[in-house]
Amino acid sequence: MSALETVYQANTQTEPAMIELKGISKEFVKPSGDVHSVLQGINLQIPKGEFVSIVGPTGCGKSTTLSLIAGFEPPTQGKVYISGQKLEGTNQRAACVFQTENAFPWKTVMDNVSLGLRLRGKNKAEANDEARKWIARVGLKDFEGHYPSQLSGGMRKRVALAQCLIVQPEILLMDEPFSALDVHTRHLMEDELLRIWEETSASVFFITHDLEEAIALSDRVIVLTAGPGARVKGDYRIDLPRPRNVAEISFDPAFMRIHQQIWQDLRDEVIISYENANKFSS
Incomplete structure (x- = not known):
C-alpha cells in the first residue's frame, strides 16, 4: 500500500466516531417483487470535524448512504451510530x-x-x-x-x-449541492464552503460525481463499487495542505498523483456500471 492510500484506522480515536456505519446493507423490493441490493457490508467511520467525500458510478448507493446517515430510512442490516449512539429515527444532529x-x-x-x-x-x-x-x-x-x-x-x-x-449542525450532509452551477460559480461556492467549514467543527459527508471536486475539498475520499450490492472499494487520505483554493489546488503535483491513484479504482467501477446498464437495457 502506498503512502497516498493510507486507510483511516478507527482504533486511533480516543472518542466515538461522529458517524459510524457498521455492517450496513440496504435492500429494496421492486414492484415485481424481486429484491434489489443497493449496499452490502458497508463499514465506515467519520470522526468529528472531518470532511469526507464519497464517489462511485451512477446508481451505486451514494445517496442511499446519505439517507441512512440522515435517518430518513433504516438499514436492512447493520447499524448506524452517531457519536456512539445507535441512530433511531431522524438524525437530529x-x-x-x-x-x-x-x-x-x-x-x-x-x-x-x-x-x-x-x-x-x-x-x-x-x-x-x-x-x-x-x-x-x-x-x-x-x-x-x-x-x-x-x-x-x-x-x-x-x-x-x-x-x-x-x-x-454537528453533521453536514451534502448531495451534489453544486452540480447545477457553472464552473466559476461552483469554485466560488466550494471555497465558501471550505471557509465556513474550517470555522466550525462539523463533520461533512459530501456526495459528488466529480473526483476533482472530492479531492479538492476533502480530508478523505471513499470509493464505492458498482452496484448492485455496492461496497467500499477504497478509502484514501487526502494529505494536501489547508487552507485550499479549489481552482488552484488541482495544479499541485501531489493532487495529480492522488487523482491518478483514485481514478484507477473508480474507472474500473464506472466501466462495470456502464456494462451492466447496457446489459439490462438490451
Whole structure:
C-alpha cells in the first residue's frame, strides 16, 4: 500500500466516531417483487470535524448512504451510530443540502434562513438577528429582503448553506449541492464552503460525481463499487495542505498523483456500471 492510500484506522480515536456505519446493507423490493441490493457490508467511520467525500458510478448507493446517515430510512442490516449512539429515527444532529432548491419561493432570504431557529422555538427577533449574521457570512448582506426568484443560482446555494449552518449542525450532509452551477460559480461556492467549514467543527459527508471536486475539498475520499450490492472499494487520505483554493489546488503535483491513484479504482467501477446498464437495457 502506498503512502497516498493510507486507510483511516478507527482504533486511533480516543472518542466515538461522529458517524459510524457498521455492517450496513440496504435492500429494496421492486414492484415485481424481486429484491434489489443497493449496499452490502458497508463499514465506515467519520470522526468529528472531518470532511469526507464519497464517489462511485451512477446508481451505486451514494445517496442511499446519505439517507441512512440522515435517518430518513433504516438499514436492512447493520447499524448506524452517531457519536456512539445507535441512530433511531431522524438524525437530529445533521442538516442536509441537496442538489435541488430547498428555499420556500414565497419567503424572503431572511425568512428562509431564520426558519430553522423559529422551528426550534426562538422568537422572531432573536432568529432574525442570528439569520442576519449568517446571511452576511455567506456573502448575501443587503439581500435579506429578496425572494429566491430574484437571486442567481449561486446566491440560492448560499441561502441553502446559511439555512443549514444557522442551526449549527454537528453533521453536514451534502448531495451534489453544486452540480447545477457553472464552473466559476461552483469554485466560488466550494471555497465558501471550505471557509465556513474550517470555522466550525462539523463533520461533512459530501456526495459528488466529480473526483476533482472530492479531492479538492476533502480530508478523505471513499470509493464505492458498482452496484448492485455496492461496497467500499477504497478509502484514501487526502494529505494536501489547508487552507485550499479549489481552482488552484488541482495544479499541485501531489493532487495529480492522488487523482491518478483514485481514478484507477473508480474507472474500473464506472466501466462495470456502464456494462451492466447496457446489459439490462438490451
